[in-house]
Amino acid sequence: MKGDLFSSQHVVQPPAVPGMSVENAKCIRYTVDGEMHARQGAMVAYRGNLQFERKGQGVGGMLKRAVTGEGLPLMAVRGQGEAWFAHEAQNCFIVDVEAGDRFTVNGRNVLCFDASLSYEIKTVKGSGIAGGGLFNSVFSGQGRLGLVCDGNPLVIPVSAQAPVYVDTDAVVGWTAHLQTSLHRSQSIGSMLRGGSGEAVQLMLQGEGFVVVRPSELTPQKAQQH
Numbered sequence: 001m002k003g004d005l006f007s008s009q010h011v012v013q014p015p016a017v018p019g020m021s022v023e024n025a026k027c028i029r030y031t032v033d034g035e036m037h038a039r040q041g042a043m044v045a046y047r048g049n050l051q052f053e054r055k056g057q058g059v060g061g062m063l064k065r066a067v068t069g070e071g072l073p074l075m076a077v078r079g080q081g082e083a084w085f086a087h088e089a090q091n092c093f094i095v096d097v098e099a100g101d102r103f104t105v106n107g108r109n110v111l112c113f114d115a116s117l118s119y120e121i122k123t124v125k126g127s128g129i130a131g132g133g134l135f136n137s138v139f140s141g142q143g144r145l146g147l148v149c150d151g152n153p154l155v156i157p158v159s160a161q162a163p164v165y166v167d168t169d170a171v172v173g174w175t176a177h178l179q180t181s182l183h184r185s186q187s188i189g190s191m192l193r194g195g196s197g198e199a200v201q202l203m204l205q206g207e208g209f210v211v212v213r214p215s216e217l218t219p220q221k222a223q224q225h
Helices: 188-192 219-224
Strands: 019-024 027-039 043-054 074-085 091-097 102-106 110-114 117-123 135-141 143-149 154-158 164-166 171-175 179-184 200-205 208-212
Antiparallel strands (some): 091 143, 117 135, 171 208, 179 200
């Protein structure tokens, strides 16, 4: 077969490293030798001797029924082989979590992660009902975390002198040691006149980084996730 489709740009090459790697902008490849975890339904192809098992709350003392309050289900992938993961053609990125690190991420952005990482589901401090009752996952340990995002994310430095305000529907995650609270940027008078649509944001303070998607989550997307 000939043609652009069969060029080296698209044909999968032998894995260069074990574990997780970015196959292309829309897909993550995981060379499995043992066990890893992924979002249910995110596997688009695999080869080798792999088993996929839906995981429920309490299994292994780590996996829970959902990554977030919205109920993102997980699966364990075990064996030896290669698997490719993607979600709605969103862009894929990898975060290296090192010992002592903690990374807070919205569950809708989680694609896959090493079994060496653990997480706990937490309510975002200060978000409350007005912030959507945000439930995020705090990842810790040492390993790699695969994320998806609509478009190329913005990674914004946060400092004690320059807090960052983010839309709760656009935030992907943030690094440890950042404090969160709700910030109202719209006056009561403006709200009574119909508002600007940007009444409340999540304020992050401290030293670190916040990751933001370049669009807000639409109601239709929220239902799909």
